[in-house]
Amino acid sequence: MYEIQFGVPMSGAILNCINTRLDARTVSVLLRHCEPKLLFVDTLSQSLALEAISLFPPNKSPPLLVLIQDDQDDAGGSNSSLSTVDSRFCCTYESLVEKGNPNFKWIRPKSEWSPIVLNYTSGTTSSPKGVVHSHRGIFTMTVDSLIDWEVPKQPVYLWTLPMFHANGWSFTWGMAAIGGTNVCVRKFDASTVYSLIKKHGVTHMCGAPVVLNMLSNSPEIKPLPNPVQILTAGAPPPAAVLSRTESLGFVVSHGYGLTETGGLVVSCAWKREWNKLPATERARLKARQGVRTIGMTEADVVDPESGLSVKRDGSTLGEIVLRGASVMLGYLKDPNATNKCMKENGWFYTGDVGVMHSDGYMEIKDRSKDVIISGGENLSSVEVESVLYNHPAINEAAVVARPDEYWGETPCAFVSLKNELTQKPSEQDIIQYCRAKLPHYMVPKTVVFKEELPKTSTGKIQKFALRDMAKAMGPSSSSSRLSRM
Numbered sequence: 001m002y003e004i005q006f007g008v009p010m011s012g013a014i015l016n017c018i019n020t021r022l023d024a025r026t027v028s029v030l031l032r033h034c035e036p037k038l039l040f041v042d043t044l045s046q047s048l049a050l051e052a053i054s055l056f057p058p059n060k061s062p063p064l065l066v067l068i069q070d071d072q073d074d075a076g077g078s079n080s081s082l083s084t085v086d087s088r089f090c091c092t093y094e095s096l097v098e099k100g101n102p103n104f105k106w107i108r109p110k111s112e113w114s115p116i117v118l119n120y121t122s123g124t125t126s127s128p129k130g131v132v133h134s135h136r137g138i139f140t141m142t143v144d145s146l147i148d149w150e151v152p153k154q155p156v157y158l159w160t161l162p163m164f165h166a167n168g169w170s171f172t173w174g175m176a177a178i179g180g181t182n183v184c185v186r187k188f189d190a191s192t193v194y195s196l197i198k199k200h201g202v203t204h205m206c207g208a209p210v211v212l213n214m215l216s217n218s219p220e221i222k223p224l225p226n227p228v229q230i231l232t233a234g235a236p237p238p239a240a241v242l243s244r245t246e247s248l249g250f251v252v253s254h255g256y257g258l259t260e261t262g263g264l265v266v267s268c269a270w271k272r273e274w275n276k277l278p279a280t281e282r283a284r285l286k287a288r289q290g291v292r293t294i295g296m297t298e299a300d301v302v303d304p305e306s307g308l309s310v311k312r313d314g315s316t317l318g319e320i321v322l323r324g325a326s327v328m329l330g331y332l333k334d335p336n337a338t339n340k341c342m343k344e345n346g347w348f349y350t351g352d353v354g355v356m357h358s359d360g361y362m363e364i365k366d367r368s369k370d371v372i373i374s375g376g377e378n379l380s381s382v383e384v385e386s387v388l389y390n391h392p393a394i395n396e397a398a399v400v401a402r403p404d405e406y407w408g409e410t411p412c413a414f415v416s417l418k419n420e421l422t423q424k425p426s427e428q429d430i431i432q433y434c435r436a437k438l439p440h441y442m443v444p445k446t447v448v449f450k451e452e453l454p455k456t457s458t459g460k461i462q463k464f465a466l467r468d469m470a471k472a473m474g475p476s477s478s479s480s481r482l483s484r485m
């Protein structure tokens, strides 16, 4: 996948990295939507790709299939010759490269605005949308990310962030630009990560907050041989998770972006004087998404009605909007969705709800679809979650709306507990804990314990699935009228 990031655009084609954790039906829908001519299939994804193709209707011709063999594949097979390759593949990747024309001239894009990639969004709030980016946008994003994260030349980069997630936030190209070493990993667990850090002298890695939580909650934590820079984004990182991760020797940076921006375009630019603050205060500041990176022209939080900037008071809610070179060209075959979020004046409306602090740092409070409206008041599920993450027994937490006869909606918390607890908290214990730390209207009225919370293939908690569960529980009873007071 790493080589293809370069080979496909240089051949004049458009690259679409498909999320290999998706099911065959979704992959089939994406393939029919983007109509590729050629599909490169990793050896471990053969059955997924073949099943996806088998779901094509008879009138739709499938792409040519090229098999990428791996001489160290985990399936046990060594690099088998093409004669043993399934006949539905036209060739192997290596044979294609060998046959290649050494005099082939790199096909340059006609214009810097020509498309280079198509990336599908994670599908956290609805079906994945096909985001198209230009050469210009991706170039800007790549350079911007290297500068913003202050990546030195020749880093050792561990791929804990999948390359299919917005081209690894554009670090696929970024690592090549600065002569980085790429350490790729097929299986992902804390023990593998700790041993690869030691083995290869890893200096940099990226991951969604779920990755930080896994690394800092693992029973297999190993001391780091050197400080490792870890960049997190993709979902709100709870302050408690940030400070746990830093206490292990990771240097955490926090950024914010969307598939639609090609990578991270807002980041929590760290001020040296904040190092003097206590750990909990540092983590609280670092949990804020921050300020625009230099590749962005503008980033703001605006009132959805008036379009004007909200007050810089850290509490007035508005929508996060962005303007700059790495905003997408648009959604593939979906002009309505494109027009809805990309305005004529160049602003891109993210659908994320946030506040602007007095120092100009923005902070996400929710995705607009996740805001809980209780008794007419907007309530940030992210704020309730950050309190729950501080509870010593809680591993993961997500808060969604549950219908309520009196209040309209009340917060319903879904939590998974840490392993090896001697005493498990009850629903009431958790409610009491929140009561001591939150205004009463924000305290969850219901707490549901789960072994694990459902996640998207990019590691985001699927709030829509939890919302459905909360809805299925029926309205919380009107006794909650008293419990709110």
Ligand SMILES: Nc1ncnc2c1ncn2[C@@H]1O[C@H](COP(=O)(O)OP(=O)(O)OP(=O)(O)O)[C@@H](O)[C@H]1O
Binding pocket: 121, 122, 123, 124, 125, 126, 127, 128, 129, 232, 233, 234, 235, 236, 237, 254, 255, 256, 257, 258, 259, 260, 289, 350, 351, 352, 364, 367, 458, 460
């Ligand atoms: N640092 C962050 N803090 C909070 N949320 C973040 C952060 N970074 C990204 N996000 C969330 O991730 C979203 C972008 O994610 P992505 O493009 O992967 O697809 P998705 O929005 O999860 O999926 P879909 O658009 O299909 O529902 C942002 O809109 C925001 O809600």
